Amino acid sequence: MSEVAGYSIAVRALCEFTAKQGDLDLRFTPSPTAQEGIAGHAVVASRREGGNYKAEVTLEGDFGPLHVRGRADGYDPDRNLIEEVKTYRGRFDSIPANHRHLHWAQLRIYGHLMCRQLGLEQVNLALVYFDIGSQQETVLSETRSALELAGHFEDHCGRFLAWAELELAHRAARDAALDALRFPHADFRPGQRQLAEAIFRANAGKRSLLAQAPTGIGKTVGTLFPVLKAAPREGLDKVVFLAAKTPGRQLALDAAATLKRSGSLPLRVLELTARDKACEHPDKACHGESCPLARGFYDRLPAARAAAAATSAALLDRATLREIGLAHEVCPYYLGSEMARWSDVIVGDYNYWFDGGAMLYALALANGWKTSVLADEAHNLVARARSMYTATLERAALRAAKAVAPPGLVKPLDKIGRAWLDVSRAAPLPYQVLDSVSEKLANALQNAGSAITEHLAAFPVPLDPALQEFYFSVLQFLRLIESFGEHSIFDLTRIDERDTALCIRNVVPAPFLAPRFGFAHSTTLFSATLGPWHYFADLLGMPADTAWVDVDSPFHAHQLQVHVARAISTRYQHRAASLRPIAELMARQYREQPGNYLAFFSSFDYLAQAADAFEKAHPDVPTWRQSRRMSEPERAAFLERFTPGGRGIGFAVLGGSFGEGVDLPGERLIGAFVATLGLPQLNPVNEQLRERMQAMFGAGYDYTYLYPGLQKVVQAAGRVIRTEQDRGTVWLIDDRFARADVLDLLPAWWEVDVT
Numbered sequence: 001m002s003e004v005a006g007y008s009i010a011v012r013a014l015c016e017f018t019a020k021q022g023d024l025d026l027r028f029t030p031s032p033t034a035q036e037g038i039a040g041h042a043v044v045a046s047r048r049e050g051g052n053y054k055a056e057v058t059l060e061g062d063f064g065p066l067h068v069r070g071r072a073d074g075y076d077p078d079r080n081l082i083e084e085v086k087t088y089r090g091r092f093d094s095i096p097a098n099h100r101h102l103h104w105a106q107l108r109i110y111g112h113l114m115c116r117q118l119g120l121e122q123v124n125l126a127l128v129y130f131d132i133g134s135q136q137e138t139v140l141s142e143t144r145s146a147l148e149l150a151g152h153f154e155d156h157c158g159r160f161l162a163w164a165e166l167e168l169a170h171r172a173a174r175d176a177a178l179d180a181l182r183f184p185h186a187d188f189r190p191g192q193r194q195l196a197e198a199i200f201r202a203n204a205g206k207r208s209l210l211a212q213a214p215t216g217i218g219k220t221v222g223t224l225f226p227v228l229k230a231a232p233r234e235g236l237d238k239v240v241f242l243a244a245k246t247p248g249r250q251l252a253l254d255a256a257a258t259l260k261r262s263g264s265l266p267l268r269v270l271e272l273t274a275r276d277k278a279c280e281h282p283d284k285a286c287h288g289e290s291c292p293l294a295r296g297f298y299d300r301l302p303a304a305r306a307a308a309a310a311t312s313a314a315l316l317d318r319a320t321l322r323e324i325g326l327a328h329e330v331c332p333y334y335l336g337s338e339m340a341r342w343s344d345v346i347v348g349d350y351n352y353w354f355d356g357g358a359m360l361y362a363l364a365l366a367n368g369w370k371t372s373v374l375a376d377e378a379h380n381l382v383a384r385a386r387s388m389y390t391a392t393l394e395r396a397a398l399r400a401a402k403a404v405a406p407p408g409l410v411k412p413l414d415k416i417g418r419a420w421l422d423v424s425r426a427a428p429l430p431y432q433v434l435d436s437v438s439e440k441l442a443n444a445l446q447n448a449g450s451a452i453t454e455h456l457a458a459f460p461v462p463l464d465p466a467l468q469e470f471y472f473s474v475l476q477f478l479r480l481i482e483s484f485g486e487h488s489i490f491d492l493t494r495i496d497e498r499d500t501a502l503c504i505r506n507v508v509p510a511p512f513l514a515p516r517f518g519f520a521h522s523t524t525l526f527s528a529t530l531g532p533w534h535y536f537a538d539l540l541g542m543p544a545d546t547a548w549v550d551v552d553s554p555f556h557a558h559q560l561q562v563h564v565a566r567a568i569s570t571r572y573q574h575r576a577a578s579l580r581p582i583a584e585l586m587a588r589q590y591r592e593q594p595g596n597y598l599a600f601f602s603s604f605d606y607l608a609q610a611a612d613a614f615e616k617a618h619p620d621v622p623t624w625r626q627s628r629r630m631s632e633p634e635r636a637a638f639l640e641r642f643t644p645g646g647r648g649i650g651f652a653v654l655g656g657s658f659g660e661g662v663d664l665p666g667e668r669l670i671g672a673f674v675a676t677l678g679l680p681q682l683n684p685v686n687e688q689l690r691e692r693m694q695a696m697f698g699a700g701y702d703y704t705y706l707y708p709g710l711q712k713v714v715q716a717a718g719r720v721i722r723t724e725q726d727r728g729t730v731w732l733i734d735d736r737f738a739r740a741d742v743l744d745l746l747p748a749w750w751e752v753d754v755t
């Protein structure tokens with residue numbers, strides 16, 4: 001809704017607001033995929049070709065300040081007939097009544113707009129339900145007078161108008177307050193202004209931005225403030241703030257709360273939480289027959305939505321949504337999804353914007369929202385995005401699915417097994433990359449996927465979990481087969497004598513992410529370790545005109561002594577020999593400056609060996625260790641050892657829970673030892689990655705090993721200096737740290753002693 005004078009809304013969105021009723025029903029139904037839906041529409045349109053039939057007719061009309069627009073699927077002037085096509089799969093009578101109610105509401109609005117456009121006195125309306133499986137059409141039709149349809153239109157618009165007027169008033173008040181908004185603190189911190197200005201300029205120029213900004217400059221307020229300042233003049237509908245982990249989301253909510261308070265902003269700030277965290281009935285399923293908060297959900301939603309929208313003083317965070325949801329007896333999780341439509345700032349995980357079925361991206365696209373996106377800790381985005389576009393099938397999962405499959409599904413699953421065997425025979429090595437997914441395997445997967453889908457349509461009861469899980473993996477695999485290309489590899493891994501795994505492994509997420517950067521008004525990715533910028537721009541598919549800023553650090557070289565221990569090698573083959581010198585170096589540093597230290601190693605094995613050696617040689621120095629799969633309380637206990645004035649060394653793994661996102665200011669941490677370059681393990685998968693990076697970007701080693709490794713090193717060392725008062729020491733332990741190309745990747749404000 002970028003127009004501020006009026007309120008523009010699509011017919012579909014209007015009806016979703018006014019015509020949805022009854023239960024929320026998120027039972028897995030075998031609905032057609034988006035592509036099947038498009039193909040189904042095309043089949044129906046092709047059957048009507050010739051004559052005067054017009055497909056995809058654009059229609060629009062006004063009701064007071066409301067501008068309603070949409071596209072009917074077809075109009076036949078000879079029969080004065082408007083058609084609206086809906087694709088489905090399975091039994092026609094399993095289409096819920098509340099869905100059909102919604103479809104009629106939509107079609108009747110098209111009917112009114114058509115009557116108005118052509119000056120008709122009446123019109124014929126047909127809802128065409130097209131079964132993707134049988135390709136049959138079931139048509140429901142009626143004839144309505146222009147007068148009746150005008151009444152219908154006015155009824156729906158009238159009901160929406162009250163809300164639209166509130167929204168317009170909210171938007172006007174929001175924009176006025178944002179125009180007047182002042183920075184919430186007396187002054188910017190060093191570096192914070194530089195960051196804020198770069199983001200403001202990027203938004204003004206509709207460009208994306210990569211911002212490397214050190215910790216301690218107030219990044220969260222420093223990013224949110226300039227986007228909000230840009231919102232009124234750029235006509236931004238939404239600001240989406242994405243974070244990799246929960247603490248990052250909390251920082252964003254705190255910053256939004258500070259800005260709201262300081263500017264008395266009538267800003268709706270929403271926190272999106274994962275369903276398993278927000279669910280009130282984890283033992284139930286999301287439909288009216290199972291969960292009381294899904295029963296009658298749409299009947300009670302208007303009141304809950306109004307209450308949530310009126311909560312202008314508070315944030316719509318998890319706790320507030322829960323309170324409102326329970327007061328109105330609607331599911332808080334789905335209330336949150338609904339409020340995404342009506343919020344100004346939305347805080348959530350990366351997947352809401354970047355993954356294949358990203359909710360916020362889909363909503364923004366459908367509603368044409370002008371959206372500015374901020375992604376915090378964005379050095380994580382390469383790995384996260386790769387996993388979003390990767391799918392794995394395991395032979396054991398196929399066996400488990402077959403063991404519980406109804407008789408009719410055994411054959412299609414067997415066919416997968418046979419095609420799999422062929423692939424496995426053609427790839428005898430423990431790990432092998434294949435050129436592409438064989439046609440036989442793709443067909444077998446396709447057939448089995450369709451057979452399970454048809455089965456679900458015929459018997460709408462939940463599948464056995466093993467079969468369901470395999471089915472979802474097949475669907476994801478099929479989606480990725482469709483888009484398979486240079487950005488991914490197809491490989492087979494032998495797990496043991498009996499079992500193999502097939503994987504479509506994304507290595508360059510750029511082709512999937514580029515449309516998201518292209519659509520957003522501006523996207524800012526920011527992190528303390530976001531260099532070199534071309535690595536991120538290449539792998540993530542950022543637009544060619546993306547800007548880049550390396551924000552000056554507020555810290556000074558004298559705050560941090562950085563030494564390279566170049567006489568030690570931490571290479572795998574030198575590890576045993578490295579243990580003693582590392583222990584001596586750590587003990588020497590500790591005795592010179594007693595206090596709390598973190599020591600990072602490349603693996604738990606190396607950590608254990610180093611800690612054993614150290615403890616044996618220096619039993620008087622307190623130590624504590626990170627262990628595999630630590631629980632939340634165990635992690636908290638590890639960090640609690642770092643008390644102000646405390647003494648000892650915590651042994652941790654680089655790239656693990658304590659290598660980033662840990663804040664130990666002042667005397668809580670006075671130094672770190674990093675006994676690894678953090679290079680990803682040399683294994684067949686990473687070697688494949690290297691080859692692909694070399695072929696695509698001419699930088700195989702750097703893109704696969706060096707850059708990701710050094711990002712982890714800098715993140716870990718970054719734990720030492722958190723404020724301008726902090727002082728500390730970092731030891732980079734390995735001769736390769738003295739190499740010029742490695743030194744170049746360290747923060748510019750460090751003065752590194754390599755003697």
Ligand code: SF4
Nearest residue numbers: 279280281286291331
């Ligand atoms: S409360 Fe849980 S089970 Fe019920 S609708 Fe919400 S998410 Fe689904």
